[in-house]
Every structure is written in structure tokens, then in C-alpha cells.
Amino acid sequence: MTISDIAKMAGVSSSAVSRYLNNGYVSAKKKEKIKAVIDKTGYVPSRQARMLRTKRTKVVGVIIPKIDSDSISRIVAGISEQLLEDDYQLLLTNTENDYKNELKYLKVFRQDFVDGVILLATAITNEHKKLIKSLKIPVVAIGQKVDFISSIYHDDYGAAYAMTEKVIEKGHRDIAFIGVPEWDVALGINRLNGFKDCLKDNNVPFHPEWNLTGMFDMESGFDNTKKLMEMDKRPEAIFCVTDTIAMGAIHCLNKLQIKIPDDVAVCGIGNGRTATVMEPPLTTVDYFYKSSGIEGAKMLLEKIERPKSPLMSTMLGFELIERESL
Amino acid sequence: MTISDIAKMAGVSSSAVSRYLNNGYVSAKKKEKIKAVIDKTGYVPSRQARMLRTKRTKVVGVIIPKIDSDSISRIVAGISEQLLEDDYQLLLTNTENDYKNELKYLKVFRQDFVDGVILLATAITNEHKKLIKSLKIPVVAIGQKVDFISSIYHDDYGAAYAMTEKVIEKGHRDIAFIGVPEWDVALGINRLNGFKDCLKDNNVPFHPEWNLTGMFDMESGFDNTKKLMEMDKRPEAIFCVTDTIAMGAIHCLNKLQIKIPDDVAVCGIGNGRTATVMEPPLTTVDYFYKSSGIEGAKMLLEKIERPKSPLMSTMLGFELIERESL
DNA sequence: TTGTATGCGTTATCAG
DNA sequence: CTGATAACGCATACAA
Numbered sequence: 001m002t003i004s005d006i007a008k009m010a011g012v013s014s015s016a017v018s019r020y021l022n023n024g025y026v027s028a029k030k031k032e033k034i035k036a037v038i039d040k041t042g043y044v045p046s047r048q049a050r051m052l053r054t055k056r057t058k059v060v061g062v063i064i065p066k067i068d069s070d071s072i073s074r075i076v077a078g079i080s081e082q083l084l085e086d087d088y089q090l091l092l093t094n095t096e097n098d099y100k101n102e103l104k105y106l107k108v109f110r111q112d113f114v115d116g117v118i119l120l121a122t123a124i125t126n127e128h129k130k131l132i133k134s135l136k137i138p139v140v141a142i143g144q145k146v147d148f149i150s151s152i153y154h155d156d157y158g159a160a161y162a163m164t165e166k167v168i169e170k171g172h173r174d175i176a177f178i179g180v181p182e183w184d185v186a187l188g189i190n191r192l193n194g195f196k197d198c199l200k201d202n203n204v205p206f207h208p209e210w211n212l213t214g215m216f217d218m219e220s221g222f223d224n225t226k227k228l229m230e231m232d233k234r235p236e237a238i239f240c241v242t243d244t245i246a247m248g249a250i251h252c253l254n255k256l257q258i259k260i261p262d263d264v265a266v267c268g269i270g271n272g273r274t275a276t277v278m279e280p281p282l283t284t285v286d287y288f289y290k291s292s293g294i295e296g297a298k299m300l301l302e303k304i305e306r307p308k309s310p311l312m313s314t315m316l317g318f319e320l321i322e323r324e325s326l
Numbered sequence: 327m328t329i330s331d332i333a334k335m336a337g338v339s340s341s342a343v344s345r346y347l348n349n350g351y352v353s354a355k356k357k358e359k360i361k362a363v364i365d366k367t368g369y370v371p372s373r374q375a376r377m378l379r380t381k382r383t384k385v386v387g388v389i390i391p392k393i394d395s396d397s398i399s400r401i402v403a404g405i406s407e408q409l410l411e412d413d414y415q416l417l418l419t420n421t422e423n424d425y426k427n428e429l430k431y432l433k434v435f436r437q438d439f440v441d442g443v444i445l446l447a448t449a450i451t452n453e454h455k456k457l458i459k460s461l462k463i464p465v466v467a468i469g470q471k472v473d474f475i476s477s478i479y480h481d482d483y484g485a486a487y488a489m490t491e492k493v494i495e496k497g498h499r500d501i502a503f504i505g506v507p508e509w510d511v512a513l514g515i516n517r518l519n520g521f522k523d524c525l526k527d528n529n530v531p532f533h534p535e536w537n538l539t540g541m542f543d544m545e546s547g548f549d550n551t552k553k554l555m556e557m558d559k560r561p562e563a564i565f566c567v568t569d570t571i572a573m574g575a576i577h578c579l580n581k582l583q584i585k586i587p588d589d590v591a592v593c594g595i596g597n598g599r600t601a602t603v604m605e606p607p608l609t610t611v612d613y614f615y616k617s618s619g620i621e622g623a624k625m626l627l628e629k630i631e632r633p634k635s636p637l638m639s640t641m642l643g644f645e646l647i648e649r650e651s652l
Numbered sequence: 653t654t655g656t657a658t659g660c661g662t663t664a665t666c667a668g
Numbered sequence: 669c670t671g672a673t674a675a676c677g678c679a680t681a682c683a684a
Contacts, residue, residue, distance in 0.1 A: 012654085277600075352669080378677065
């Protein structure tokens with residue numbers, strides 16, 4: 001079933017049908033005829049032929065580090081929602097935390113198969129920069145502020161600052177920090193800085209020996225908390241840079257029968273789905289991840305429609321959510 | 327940069343280049359020449375032209391009910407891994423739990439844009455059946471046994487039976503059940519039957535008043551547990567058909583200061599990432615979700631390569647994971 | 653407004 | 669083994 005079949009059946013030329021499909025010049029009578037035939041046959045134009053002709057695929061590639069993460073899946077849900085609305089398809093590529101895959105997929109996308117790329121970024125290296133600049137299609141980053149492409153990111157500094165303020169407000173001064181490596185600028189640097197600066201502004205001492213670093217998983221929270229609890233002097237509160245880490249921390253504390261928040265308080269960032277169900281429920285920061293997905297998709301689509309549109313960076317706000325762990 | 331550009335530069339015909347690309351008959355000398363030119367230019371054949379010509383896209387569509395679910399994201403991770411290995415792309419469509427979207431996407435895929443579809447199924451209606459049968463591309467289901475297409479599913483009956491056995495073994499006889507609606511056959515019927523049959527085989531009474539049903543979320547676990555605890559006679563154990571539900575249940579019990587497992591024991595199914603971190607850690611069943619994703623993808627790919635290959639249903643086993651909630 | 657003709661970049665066919 | 673040539677299905681420039 002091709003466009004010329006339809007044309008014949010409707011007694012018009014194939015270009016008329018094509019124009020009908022792309023709302024070009026068609027007389028009312030022909031419109032009706034064509035519509036009738038299309039309705040009857042259920043004809044749908046071939047995407048591939050269209051792609052070849054128009055050089056546009058109506059597909060956007062999304063590169064994520066892993067899928068089984070609360071925050072990421074919420075961002076993807078947002079992207080998916082917006083793309084659906086604008087009739088785009090979502091091509092998902094999962095790097096499984098392997099940095100090389102990120103570059104690999106970027107290369108795959110350098111060809112002409114997608115109209116744009118959304119990168120859920122962790123680290124942006126020079127290699128990334130070079131590669132991205134070599135792309136002929138727009139790229140937007142979500143989760144990290146990137147200077148050479150449009151991006152949506154969260155107020156990591158502000159959220160960490162606000163949360164730290166809350167910790168201090170609760171009367172704690174001996175505050176530990178479980179963070180992540182610095183190559184993740186948003187989480188590894190910005191949040192840490194928010195924490196440190198808030199301490200300084202409130203004349204609360206920063207204890208380097210309580211500043212621990214690990215990966216993005218619950219194990220890091222568990223292990224580092226254990227280390228903390230084995231120290232001669234224990235902190236009264238633990239600032240976990242991530243909800244996932246905080247969950248590990250809470251689990252550890254419970255296991256050691258250390259009362260939360262009375263003996264040691266805990267907080268996280270991210271407002272994961274399960275934060276509410278921890279014992280005790282986790283005090284954390286909500287980042288509106290789904291919104292950032294939606295906004296990121298909008299941004300990309302805009303860039304696809306109007307390639308000349310200016311570079312943009314949007315920072316999304318946050319909301320502090322008080323529960324019982326702090 | 328097209329294939330004929332390469333052909334000219336290498337001093338051969340474009341068909342030679344095409345054959346080189348698709349490992350057809352090319353003499354060693356020409357191979358070298360062509361390789362040299364391709365390496366130098368970084369030429370990559372156009373996917374869209376190839377699609378148009380070959381009628382194959384090397385893309386598979388994946389339909390999921392929601393993305394922010396532990397089990398689903400793990401299945402998708404498995405699919406993604408296998409697809410990557412076989413050089414296929416993954417087109418993700420999220421129905422956001424809306425049954426109509428499922429049909430809608432199936433229709434979108436009816437056209438020729440993907441080579442096959444993986445459906446993470448919840449309910450398979452007659453409408454599904456009709457639609458799927460009208461597709462010219464293969465479809466495999468994951469998570470539900472479907473009689474008219476190939477599928478990968480879990481041993482829901484067996485897992486529920488085994489878990490119930492464990493509950494009884496722990497000395498409980500007053501066992502409640504928090505389930506999901508019957509339109510989800512795997513979770514709503516099979517698991518319930520495994521539970522019931524095990525009770526019967528062990529001469530443990532089934533209490534209809536303790537057989538509660540709700541949605542697939544933590545709220546259901548919380549609310550239904552609350553109901554259970556407000557009854558004149560309380561059960562000693564709660565069988566939650568899902569880890570997510572179990573998490574809600576545990577949260578509720580903790581809130582009511584009911585000791586787990588001493589006063590009331592809890593178990594789930596699914597081995598979610600956070601089950602381990604609950605207080606107490608949840609006794610559950612591991613379903614190897616990632617494997618089912620991998621197997622499902624393999625199955626689909628096989629079907630794509632050999633459309634005549636027979637219908638297949640594979641049931642994956644499970645592993646009971648004992649932790650402290652039971 | 654309409655139709656004809658051309659080309660998008662490949663791969664398949666077929667004669668050499 | 670090789671190369672010309674004809675599709676694949678659509679959208680557009682152009683002539684009408």
C-alpha cells in the first residue's frame with residue numbers, strides 16, 4: 001500500500017495525496033476523496049521513505065547511565081511523556097555506567113538516525129565535548145550544567161545548602177558527609193560545596209575525616225556509615241548526597257541499633273519512591289525529576305524545530321521534605 | 327558522503343562497496359581499496375536508505391506500562407543489553423498504565439517502523455489479541471504467559487506456593503493475602519492460586535476476609551495492612567503479592583508499632599532493590615528479571631531472523647530469599 | 653491548485 | 669567475481 005496506490009484509487013496524482021498528508025494545497029473535493037480512500041484502506045505513509053526524503057526521523061535518542069535508578073526512570077518518564085505529545089519516538093540507549101558506551105552511542109547518533117539527543121549526564125569530559133560538537137544534531141544535557149550545549153539541571157548547591165541549614169537548625173554541629181566522586185560535578189562538587197559553605201556561614205566546623213566518598217549505591221551508604229560509627233568520635237548527623245546512599249546509611253544504623261534521629265540523624269537528596277517507607281522515613285529534597293525530563297524534551301524539540309535558537313540553561317528548583325530521619 | 331562517492335574514490339562500482347559492506351563477493355584487492363577509503367572518510371551507510379531498501383530497521387519496540395518500577399526497569403535493562411549485543415536499537419514506549427496507550431502503540435508499530443515488539447504485559451485482552459494478530463512483525467510478551475505468541479514468564483504459581491510453604495513452616499496458620507486484580511493473570515490469579523493451593527495442601531484454612539485486593543503500589547500495602555490490623559481477629563502473617571506492596575505493609579506495621587516478624591510476619595515477591603534495606607529486611611522471591619529481559623530479546627530476535635520458527639513459551643525459575651521479615 | 657518528473661542512498665537483479 | 673540499472677516510497681521543483 002503506497003502513496004500511488006492511494007492516488008490511483010482516489011483518481012488523483014500521488015503528489016496530491018502527499019500534499020494532503022502534509023497539509024499543502026489540495027482542493028476541498030480532492031481532500032474528501034483522498035480522505036475516503038485513506039480511511040477505507042487504513043493507509044499509513046512509510047516512515048522510512050519519509051525519513052530518507054526529509055532527512056528527519058522524528059526520533060530522539062536518549063542516553064542514560066543506567067535504568068534501574070529512581071531518579072533516572074522518573075526523568076525518562078518525563079521525556080517520554082513530552083515526546084509522545086509531540087509525536088516523537090524515544091530511542092533509549094543504556095550505557096550501563098560505562099563511560100565508553102556513552103561516547104559510543106554519541107557516535108552512533110552522529111549518523112543521521114535521530115533528530116536529536118538527550119544526554120542524562122554524569123561526567124562531561126573533553127572527549128564528550130569534542131564528540132558533541134561534531135554532531136550535526138542538537139544535544140541537550142539533563143542533570144549537569146554544561147557550558148557548550150543547552151541543559152536542564154537541578155539546584156544542587158542550593159538544595160545541599162538548604163538541607164544543611166535544616167540539619168544545623170535541628171541542633172547538630174557534628175555533621176558527616178557521604179558523597180560521590182568529583183567527576184560528577186553536580187553531585188560530587190556542587191552538593192559538597194553547598195554543604196561546606198553552609199557550615200562555614202553558620203560557623204559550624206567542617207570535619208575532613210567525616211567527609212567520605214563512595215559510589216552511587218546503597219552499599220556506599222552502608223559501608224561508609226559503618227566506618228563513621230567505628231570512629232572514636234561519632235558524628236551526630238550524616239548528610240548523604242543521595243537518597244540511595246541514605247537508605248544504605250539508615251539500614252546500617254538500624255542494624256547497629258543506633259537510634260535515628262536521636263543518636264544519629266540522616267538526610268538525603270532526591271526524594272526516591274521508597275524514601276517514605278524507610279524506618280524512619282527519610283528527610284530529603286524533591287527535585288521534580290519528571291519535570292526536568294519534560295523540560296529537557298521541550299528544549300530539545302525546540303532546538304530541532306529551530307536549530308538557530310540560542311543556547312539555554314535552565315535550573316530547576318527543589319523542595320525540602322521533612323520526615324522523621326532528621 | 328554516499329556509497330557512490332566512496333565507490334568513485336576507490337575506483338570501483340557502488341555495488342562493490344555495497345557488497346563489501348554486506349560481506350558479499352569482493353576480491354581481496356578491492357576490499358583493501360574500499361577499506362582504505364572508508365577508513366579515511368569515516369563513511370557510514372545511511373540507515374534510512376537501508377531501511378527503505380531492505381524493509382528492516384534493526385529497531386525493536388518495547389512497550390512498558392510504567393518505567394519507574396523496579397521489576398520493569400530490570401527487565402528493560404536485560405532487553406537493552408541483549409539488543410545492544412545484536413546491534414539492534416531499542417524504541418521505548420511508555421503507556422503510563424493506560425491500557426488504551428498499549429493498543430495505540432501496538433498500532434503505531436503495525437506500520438513498518440520496527441522489526442519486532444516486546445510487550446511487558448499486564449493484561450492481554452481480546453483487543454490485544456486481534457491487534458497483535460494483525461501485525462506483520464513478531465511480538466513476544468514478557469511477564470505473562472500468552473497462548474498465541476511467544477512469551478517469557480515467571481513461575482508465579484510456584485513462587486507463591488513455595489513462599490506460602492515457608493510461611494507455614496515458620497508456624498503461621500492465620501495468613502492474610504494482599505493481592506492485585508484478576509485482570510493481571512500472572513499476579514492476580516496465578517500467585518493467589520499458588521497461595522491457596524499450598525494452604526489447602528497443608529490443611530491451613532483460607533480466610534476470605536483476609537484476602538484483600540488493591541493496586542500495585544505501596545499505598546495498597548499500607549492501606550490494606552491497616553485494614554487487617556483493625557480487624558477483630560488479626561492475621562499472624564501477611565503474604566504480599568509484590569515487594570512494593572510488602573514495603574507499604576512493613577511501613578504500616580512499623581507505624582503501628584507492631585513487631586515484625588514476631589507479632590506479624592510479612593513477605594513479598596520480586597526482590598526489589600530496596601527490599602534489603604527495609605526494617606526488617608524483606609523475605610521475598612527473586613525472579614531474575616534481567617534474565618527474562620535478555621531471554622525475551624533473544625526470543626524476539628530469533629523470531630525476526632527466522633519468522634517461521636515455532637511459538638515458544640519459557641518459564642523462568644525463582645529463588646526464595648529469606649531475610650528477617652518472616 | 654494540479655500533475656509530472658526527479659532524487660533521497662541503498663540493495664537486489666541480472667547480464668557479463 | 670563485477671558493474672550497470674532498477675527499484676524502495678515519498679516529497680518537492682517545476683511546468684502547467
